Amino acid sequence: MRTQVAIIGAGPSGLLLGQLLHQVGIDAVVIEQRSGDYVLGRIRAGVLEQGTIDLMDQLGLGERMHAEGLVHGGINLGFRNTRQRIDMQALTGGKQVMVYGQTEVTRDLMDARAACGAKTVYQAQNVRLHDFDGARPRVTYTKDGVNHEVECDFIAGCDGYHGVSRASAPQAALRTYEKVYPFGWLGVLSDTPPAAHELIYSNHERGFALCSMRSETRSRYYVQCSLDDKVEQWSDQAFWDELRRRLDPAVAEAMVTGPSIEKSIAPLRSFVAEPMRFGRLFLAGDAAHIVPPTGAKGLNLAASDVRYLARGLTEFYADKSEAGIDAYSDRCLRRVWKAVRFSWWFTSLMHKFPDGGEFGQKIQEAEIGYLLGSTAASTALAENYVGLPYEV
Numbered sequence: 599m600r601t602q603v604a605i606i607g608a609g610p611s612g613l614l615l616g617q618l619l620h621q622v623g624i625d626a627v628v629i630e631q632r633s634g635d636y637v638l639g640r641i642r643a644g645v646l647e648q649g650t651i652d653l654m655d656q657l658g659l660g661e662r663m664h665a666e667g668l669v670h671g672g673i674n675l676g677f678r679n680t681r682q683r684i685d686m687q688a689l690t691g692g693k694q695v696m697v698y699g700q701t702e703v704t705r706d707l708m709d710a711r712a713a714c715g716a717k718t719v720y721q722a723q724n725v726r727l728h729d730f731d732g733a734r735p736r737v738t739y740t741k742d743g744v745n746h747e748v749e750c751d752f753i754a755g756c757d758g759y760h761g762v763s764r765a766s767a768p769q770a771a772l773r774t775y776e777k778v779y780p781f782g783w784l785g786v787l788s789d790t791p792p793a794a795h796e797l798i799y800s801n802h803e804r805g806f807a808l809c810s811m812r813s814e815t816r817s818r819y820y821v822q823c824s825l826d827d828k829v830e831q832w833s834d835q836a837f838w839d840e841l842r843r844r845l846d847p848a849v850a851e852a853m854v855t856g857p858s859i860e861k862s863i864a865p866l867r868s869f870v871a872e873p874m875r876f877g878r879l880f881l882a883g884d885a886a887h888i889v890p891p892t893g894a895k896g897l898n899l900a901a902s903d904v905r906y907l908a909r910g911l912t913e914f915y916a917d918k919s920e921a922g923i924d925a926y927s928d929r930c931l932r933r934v935w936k937a938v939r940f941s942w943w944f945t946s947l948m949h950k951f952p953d954g955g956e957f958g959q960k961i962q963e964a965e966i967g968y969l970l971g972s973t974a975a976s977t978a979l980a981e982n983y984v985g986l987p988y989e990v
């Protein structure tokens with residue numbers, strides 16, 4: 599098989615890139631190791647920045663998102679049994695975010711891909727990347743016991759943190775930066791009405807809690823947990839009890855609970871790999887960087903990476919210019935590091951650190967007080983949360 603761009607991974611970055619390239623007539627094949635249902639079954643991101651919303655609109659895929667997504671102009675910070683709203687819309691000159699789950703974004707992209715007849719290979723085993731240091735890269739894989747080879751001009755490594763793409767880069771040319779946090783998030787999805795109209799990020803002496811949602815009837819909640827915890831140890835009742843303890847009394851009492859329909863534990867990590875280009879291999883999304891979910895930035899960074907990559911590849915084919923692909927890595931990394939900083943800061947502010955002690959707690963309290971009392975400080979939070987601008 600021959601294509602222009604071989605895309606490894608059918609997560610948000612791979613599927614978004616596929617549609618962006620399709621829109622400008624660049625042929626791409628997406629090669630995914632899991633089944634489509636498995637990809638859709640992963641419950642992840644919930645919040646889209648304006649830039650990600652714009653990208654879906656640009657692809658002509660905004661209809662369901664605008665009909666079903668929930669537009670939020672603020673978030674709530676919970677602290678010392680009270681709750682205060684940060685009016686992001688007022689602080690950023692009208693910017694908002696959209697609550698529309700990653701599952702739905704992925705479904706819309708998969709449907710669009712199928713509708714335009716673009717090729718996606720699911721359940722590809724043993725995916726390998728070859729010869730991307732020259733002009734004729736190849737990707738090989740096995741499917742149903744048969745070996746396949748894809749010849750291409752470029753490879754886009756959109757295969758997440760555990761994927762094969764970053765691992766295939768020449769390790770001597772790769773520099774990585776990492777911070778692992780000493781706790782995880784236990785998440786529960788339930789068909790219950792959300793606890794509040796907007797998200798609540800709660801700093802509590804027992805640990806962080808987050809009230810989020812997928813719709814008016816489906817909620818997503820998280821509590822900070824120990825890295826040693828196992829999902830099986832957490833009954834639904836234990837989860838709801840712990841969540842309630844970490845919220846202010848008004849929300850805790852009014853909250854509707856019900857059976858969980860998904861429950862999982864995610865570790866928290868900040869990670870950046872530099873550069874994001876090796877010859878004709880480009881890394882995008884979680885393959886190149888991970889942020890802790892506190893800032894809701896992971897999916898949004900994946901979207902900004904592939905936007906830059908699609909532009910670079912379009913310039914390559916349409917204008918015979920390599921300027922865009924040459925600038926790709928630096929351009930992405932400037933935005934990535936700002937989101938890494940924000941996600942690290944917000945994580946540090948809101949979680950209980952095992953070695954933080956009473957001093958750490960007092961500093962957090964002072965900072966949250968400052969944040970809520972100072973327009974300058976709350977504006978800094980708001981402009982990062984709604985998404986920093988893209989470079990033109």
Ligand code: RFL
Pocket residue numbers: 606607608609610611612629630631632637641642643644645646700722725756757758759760761762763783785864882883884885891893894895896897898899900
């Ligand atoms: P993905 O989604 O991991 O997709 C990579 C795909 O590649 C496939 N793959 C391979 N395919 C072929 N060959 C191989 N060898 C392969 N190895 C892997 C995988 O099966 C998969 O289908 O990466 P991508 O596309 O870069 O997208 C990144 C986002 O998924 C991620 O950043 C977000 O989910 C992070 N995130 C959030 N981001 C936000 O912007 N807003 C949020 O509110 C938000 N909340 C979250 C989150 C992530 C969470 N978890 C579980 C880590 C909440 C949580 C709890």
Ligand code: PHB
Pocket residue numbers: 642643644645797810811818891892893894
């Ligand atoms: C979610 O709804 O899953 C979600 C929302 C906001 C975050 C992280 C996760 O910061």
